Amino acid sequence: MNNKEKLRNAGLRPTKQRMIVADILLNGFNRHFTAENLQDEINSSGNSMSIATVYNCLKKFKNCGLIKQVETSKDTAIFDTNTDYHHHFLNEETGELIDIENEEISLRKLPEIPQGYINNGIEVIIKLKRHN
Amino acid sequence: MNNKEKLRNAGLRPTKQRMIVADILLNGFNRHFTAENLQDEINSSGNSMSIATVYNCLKKFKNCGLIKQVETSKDTAIFDTNTDYHHHFLNEETGELIDIENEEISLRKLPEIPQGYINNGIEVIIKLKRHN
């Protein structure tokens, strides 16, 4: 399925800008990135895009499930093209994230989900510190 | 151990402002809060404190391990007086956090820690969605 189809399937109009973003993000290689990272990459590929459009686009992609946003307490939003159920190592000094495939972690025991709610995804973060 | 001693043990001067914050946070009852929450509480207790001081104080407390900061991708930093190893439910609609005691989750399998690093804490976030 090409990117135009991916966008249409997700209910998004394949505008010029969204296609540029899709070409960068939906190429099968997973990565973590910020809005600014993405804008830089767009600029250095000879295109250009307003930062507002970058944010709009990321929000739409996220709401459609084409990308994810990672749970970290950093001051900048981090997005992830890996939409599979998975986890992360977090280097707290640098903020760097490394994927942990779902198969590499398994939970033996889970707490009872509060009344009236359902489990909508589990994220495990393993914080790393440099070993001296 | 009283709060003055706790501050000194942590290597912090027990200033008037830090004592006010300690009286609110280090009373044995755990809670999640933002800098603004804390300032409001200080104000409504008849004291007052500049927002810069609230932030300075929270940063110091955090670096000393008197409080923790929770990993969430919300736009406001969330702090936690519960410094024990524990986890959270996250209601993604409201941003509300609920503690999960460490005993309520157990991990069967862990990934290999990248070379040169050590495991510096695992945080599990279980995202909740309202059940209809």
Place this chain on the structure above:
DNA sequence: CAAGTAGTTTAGAACGGTTTTAAAGTAAAA
């Protein structure tokens, strides 16, 4: 294909949480 309309992009302003600045104040050390 033309005209209409609903959705999208944009620059720039606004926003909100957090940090910095620099001056005044305070705790501890000498």
Place this chain on the structure above:
DNA sequence: TTTTACTTTAAAACCGTTCTAAACTACTTG
């Protein structure tokens, strides 16, 4: 007591993100 290092503060600055409103573009309908 004097000195020194640290702390607090209001206000400004900062920075990531969202809003605004006008121009533009993709799609629909006739």
